[in-house]
Amino acid sequence: MKTTLSSPEDKLLLSRAEDCFMFAADHYTPxxxxxxxxxxxxxxxxxxxxxDVTLHFFGGYPDSERVMAGFFPPYSEPEExxxxxxxxxxxxxxxxxxxxxxVLGALMHLSITRESVGDILVEPGRCVIFLKEPAVxxxxxxxxxxxREGVKLEDGFSLPLPELHQFEEKEGTVSSMRLDCxxxxxxxxSREKAVGLITGGLVNLNFLPCEDKDRTVEAGDQLSLRGxxxxxxxxxxxTTRKGRTFIRIKKFI
Numbered sequence: 001m002k003t004t005l006s007s008p009e010d011k012l013l014l015s016r017a018e019d020c021f022m023f024a025a026d027h028y029t030p031x032x033x034x035x036x037x038x039x040x041x042x043x044x045x046x047x048x049x050x051x052d053v054t055l056h057f058f059g060g061y062p063d064s065e066r067v068m069a070g071f072f073p074p075y076s077e078p079e080e081x082x083x084x085x086x087x088x089x090x091x092x093x094x095x096x097x098x099x100x101x102x103v104l105g106a107l108m109h110l111s112i113t114r115e116s117v118g119d120i121l122v123e124p125g126r127c128v129i130f131l132k133e134p135a136v137x138x139x140x141x142x143x144x145x146x147x148r149e150g151v152k153l154e155d156g157f158s159l160p161l162p163e164l165h166q167f168e169e170k171e172g173t174v175s176s177m178r179l180d181c182x183x184x185x186x187x188x189x190s191r192e193k194a195v196g197l198i199t200g201g202l203v204n205l206n207f208l209p210c211e212d213k214d215r216t217v218e219a220g221d222q223l224s225l226r227g228x229x230x231x232x233x234x235x236x237x238x239t240t241r242k243g244r245t246f247i248r249i250k251k252f253i
Contacts, residue, residue, distance in 0.1 A: 021053050021071055022050075033068065035068055039207040054071070056069075057069055058070060061119075065164055089157050090127040091153075092146070092149050092152070119164055169249070173185075173244035174247060177245060181194075183197060183225065197225065199211055205221060218236075
């Protein structure tokens with residue numbers, strides 16, 4: 001798999017992570033970085049282990065998408081309670097039209113940085129957000145509206161949490177589980193056009209660049225296709241009489 005981590009943002013992130021490794025090793029104190037998106041998490045996972053420091057990810061609840069990276073010193077077990085993450089619940093009218101973008105925009109308007117904001121989970125009448133501790137006080141003091149909708153804040157959250165994503169499902173068959181075949185099925189394109197997207201650097205496999213059209217794709221893998229969205233290989237089934245493989249794909253919407 002051809003993976004290129006040459007962007008200035010990736011290099012800066014790796015440098016910051018190396019500093020966190022060294023801090024945890026030298027001071028025997030956990031160090032935290034983030035919140036990080038899925039690409040940033042994949043970049044950090046390319047780093048080799050350093051000085052017996054444990055790299056652990058957590059975003060405030062199981063299966064979080066945006067997470068913080070925790071660097072825990074030697075002989076120390078990662079403790080999720082040590083992460084400087086604070087959840088808040090925003091309550092509003094059930095009939096109000098409040099979206100993820102609306103909530104994020106309201107937080108940005110308060111000069112809260114994207115790195116200080118974890119997942120934003122929205123459902124009718126409620127939104128649960130995860131913030132770094134320095135941003136919590138600002139949100140609690142200043143966030144009274146999202147767009148034109150008044151909101152009331154409270155600490156913590158109740159279960160079940162709102163769903164982070166919705167999906168469209170698609171089923172089909174491929175001649176093999178090569179990346180070009182799976183991209184072609186996902187987008188209803190010819191193999192030739194799928195290869196063009198891959199070699200043109202428009203395809204990320206599991207959030208890292210991949211220009212290898214022959215790369216094998218497995219169940220659970222995710223594809224980010226620039227201009228087309230994000231897809232996950234939900235399951236791989238049996239084969240047809242002609243040897244084609246059944247797969248189910250989820251598109252994030």
